[in-house]
Amino acid sequence: MQILGVGVDIIENSRIKKSIKNKKFLSRVFSKIEIVNSRNISNKSNYFSKRFAAKEAFSKAVGSGFRNGLNFNDISVVKDRYGKPSIKLNTQLKNIIKKKFKTLKVDVFLSISDEKKHSIAFVILEKK
Template sequence: MKILGIGVDIIDNKRIKKSIKNNKFKNRIYSANELKLSSLSINKTSFFSKRFAAKEAFAKALGTGFRNSLNFKDIEVINDELGKPYYAKNRKITKLIQKNFNVKNFNCFLSISDEKDYSTAFTIIQTK
């Protein structure tokens, strides 16, 4: 297995707390599924901040940032039955990773965390 990309991001939670009051912002950044899942979260600021950081970290790991038609909504963060966050694979993300790194099979790893003032995310993309 070879590491193809690593990305990390940190976000000031106050910035997201202010931004999520605007529905246009939420609809531009978060997928329909993420918006639906947010209703289950007690701390909305934490929920949205961690996902924002995860999307930024993924774009950095990919090595392109938000270019070549990559949008925030293309990157979806969900949780497994134990609460572990992961990136939902979709056709667009799969094609971007395969093209950018010239690989067929890959894994994406995600770790997210937050404190009162900040949220952070760490991403690794590697070959299988």
């Protein structure tokens, strides 16, 4: 086991609260599954803020930021049946990881949290 990358991000929830009123912003930044899953959430600004921070933290862990083919809406933050968040690796993300780290055998660990004013995310990429 080897740590390949670490990323962290914190965001003011008020920034996202303003931005999510714009449908173009929503579709450019968030995946379809994230938008669908938000329908049953009462505090949408914190919901989307945590996911935004997770996307930023993931891009930092990969070491590329949002360039070289990595787009915000390629990264989907989903939860398992117990509520544990994870990043769903689609084909685009797998290709970026393979190109950067020369392996697909990577575990992605994600922790997200929020409070009234801020949301934070922490990502670790570990070689299996």
